[in-house]
């Protein structure tokens with residue numbers, strides 16, 4: 052290890068205590084991936100601050116030394132966003148896990164970034180409130196990670212994604228300066244910098260305090276399961292439900308491959324194994340009679356659009372079971388093979404039937420198993436590719452098939468990610484979606500927050516595709532991701548700091 | 551070559567209307583987003599100062615500039631997709647025209663901004679002026695899927711897209727919404743729509759402000775979920791006393807159940823009077839249009855439990871003749887006549903309570919002195935300045951983002 056490396060580690064230990072600085076290779080390797088198996092980077096050092104003051108001190112230290120760093124929450128991300136290279140420090144925020152305040156009268160909560168998503172709803176429940184964004188990973192992922200990715204979840208169809216629920220943020224910028232964005236009411240003090248920060252994938256700084264809106268727990272709920280003999284019919288039924296004007300709280304779809312994986316697992320939910328697809332719908336609201344009537348209307352629409360059967364959960368237990376199958380579907384599919392790539396794209400809802408067929412064709416052409424479980428009401432697809440990364444050449448095939456799926460979604464008027472972010476994984480698709488000016492504008496905005504591009508370097512914007520931006524200060528410096536090979540990174544990078 | 555000749559050579563004779571503005575500033579109406587880009591690229595080269603105008607009915611068209619750029623001719627609607635509940639529209643279209651076109655396709659944009667009915671959509675987005683429907687459907691940004699804007703140096707920047715969820719890249723749409731045009735001219739907007747509500751019912755209750763505040767609390771406590779829940783001052787509602795207007799929109803079952811819940815929560819019986827559709831329309835329209843006729847309009851963002859205190863503060867410092875407040879979300883819009891000094895003092899008082907004040911409309915001297923924004927929290931000023939430099943390096947746009955104080 053270099054002398055610089057040793058003094059950095061000593062200085063970090065001086066801030067957080069030696070216990071919370073991880074330098075040994077086996078320890079660092081545990082942080083080499085996030086939820087996506089295709090990218091691997093071993094961070095130079097891992098540091099786990101225990102308070103916002105420690106975060107500030109760390110960031111100021113790294114600014115003084117010019118060392119890049121990467122914020123990380125629970126590491127459940129699915130785009131390689133929370134990975135750090137050997138020359139960077141990984142700042143893990145899971146120890147900042149306090150719920151600082153719940154204000155039941157004004158329906159808001161103030162939390163540290165490492166609070167696990169589901170804990171907030173549990174803490175708010177005694178006041179009759181919940182935190183609405185509910186990613187399927189909610190028992191593990193952090194609110195900080197949710198903010199950085201603008202995470203979604205099944206119930207975002209009616210209530211909106213994370214951005215809708217974040218009111219204010221305290222952020223430590225790359226130079227260690229602390230800024231306060233937004234207000235408790237959500238009305239900004241100036242331009243909407245909270246809205247800009249949410250979804251910035253750790254490129255604009257570290258969120259150290261997050262104020263979110265809470266919603267009343269709905270008093271009435273109906274959960275419906277509809278099963279279909281063809282994927283296309285299920286896709287068409289989605290459009291029919293949306294057109295009805297009744298907005299379900301959630302509208303999820305699972306295809307046969309996913310249904311069978313769930314039914315073969317401990318999370319078996321009673322989904323019909325012979326169905327080509329099921330739709331899981333939830334209606335909720337404050338008024339029992341309205342929810343009951345709307346549920347009946349929706350059941351009618353589903354029948355009219357080809358559902359073989361529509362089951363309404365009889366009680367909370369059955370509802371829980373139906374949801375358990377959906378929420379654990381990724382885990383169940385994980386059993387199908389050694390590796391699972393969870394893809395993420397969005398298409399206009401009316402394009403779902405065609406795009407699902409296209410995806411099946413692509414899977415067939417590449418000889419891959421693709422299972423679909425996704426937020427159908429939003430048109431947010433998750434084609435999941437099961438494979439064994441040890442088989443020579445297979446990963447390259449998965450990459451190519453993923454690329455074709457993305458291209459098909461873009462051709463249908465869609466986008467390359469609805470909730471998992473760009474990270475490292477989707478850099479290569481950004482130029483398919485945005486021209487050089489749009490990419491350069493993004494990069495220029497990032498440099499307002501982080502002029503040296505030191506926070507989470509090499510993510511989100513493919514710098515080689517940016518057009519020159521006159522307005523930005525010094526647009527030609529730093530081209531990290533131009534160097535990064537986003538296609539093959541199973542190599543452990545050699546680090547100057549490696550022990 | 552004179553500015554007018556230069557612009558005519560660039561965009562054609564019919565793009566410039568020399569006689570149109572009261573202050574003698576040539577008004578240029580580009581007919582396409584590319585024309586806007588061409589014009590602003592030239593403005594940067596020539597050092598022209600530009601003000602952005604929509605229909606000219608909301609923000610006074612009085613900023614001192616070399617030319618006024620109006621989005622009036624950007625009034626096409628390239629796509630309304632009822633099956634996807636999405637639309638792509640040019641920013642210069644009037645809200646009234648858009649509303650009609652959407653309704654013809656069974657869809658609805660759940661925004662009821664203050665101002666005249668013909669206000670341009672772009673102006674609503676740029677100033678983030680949501681109306682009473684913010685209670686049920688959120689603020690302006692919640693209705694946007696993406697925007698395309700032209701920067702001060704003439705670059706077309708697309709952000710977001712036309713699908714319901716999108717996290718590809720940073721969300722520049724959020725900057726455009728409520729940026730008061732400081733970052734660019736919004737030329738194209740992708741909107742999230744809703745199906746036209748099958749039922750739409752407004753109920754009203756007149757009383758003293760204190761009485762109605764209590765009723766509002768009862769509504770919130772009973773988890774009644776209105777689309778709008780607005781407390782209006784007597785002048786605004788054209789009533790003898792304050793008016794609480796509650797609107798439900800959605801399926802027939804929902805509206806009827808909510809109405810029953812409202813009555814149960816507020817002492818039952820016939821306290822609230824249901825309005826006929828034409829009466830409701832007139833009430834909401836009048837309230838919205840009234841704000842376009844006051845010399846000054848601002849909004850403040852408080853918390854639900856501070857609504858009363860904030861209304862007292864307003865009454866004390868600037869009067870409470872023209873007020874529309876959403877007690878359920880804590881937002882208050884004020885209209886009336888006041889001075890620069892009073893506005894500054896009020897902003898300071900509110901800042902002490904952690905409540906932002908956004909100046910929505912006023913004459914240029916007032917805007918320039920007070921700024922749309924002010925009393926920034928820690929570290930925000932340099933970020934805003936950096937963003938402005940990024941998108942408008944030559945300071946072509948004349949926008950009073952911050953005041954002169």
Ligand SMILES: Cc1cc2nc3c(=O)[nH]c(=O)nc-3n(C[C@H](O)[C@H](O)[C@H](O)COP(=O)(O)OP(=O)(O)OC[C@H]3O[C@@H](n4cnc5c(N)ncnc54)[C@H](O)[C@@H]3O)c2cc1C
Pocket residue numbers: 085086121122123124125126127128129132133144164185186187188191192193194195196197198199200201202203204205252253254256257258259381382470471507
């Ligand atoms: C089984 C499974 C199911 C999933 N289901 C969903 C789903 O339904 N919806 C959905 O949206 N996602 C889902 N995800 C993806 C993932 O859980 C989300 O992206 C989540 O928001 C990541 O949170 P995290 O704490 O794990 O963040 P990490 O993975 O640790 O980090 C993600 C990004 O956030 C940044 N970051 C983390 N904390 C901060 C901070 N405090 N300040 C600034 N930047 C920060 C990191 O740098 C990184 O770029 C799923 C993942 C798995 C494994």
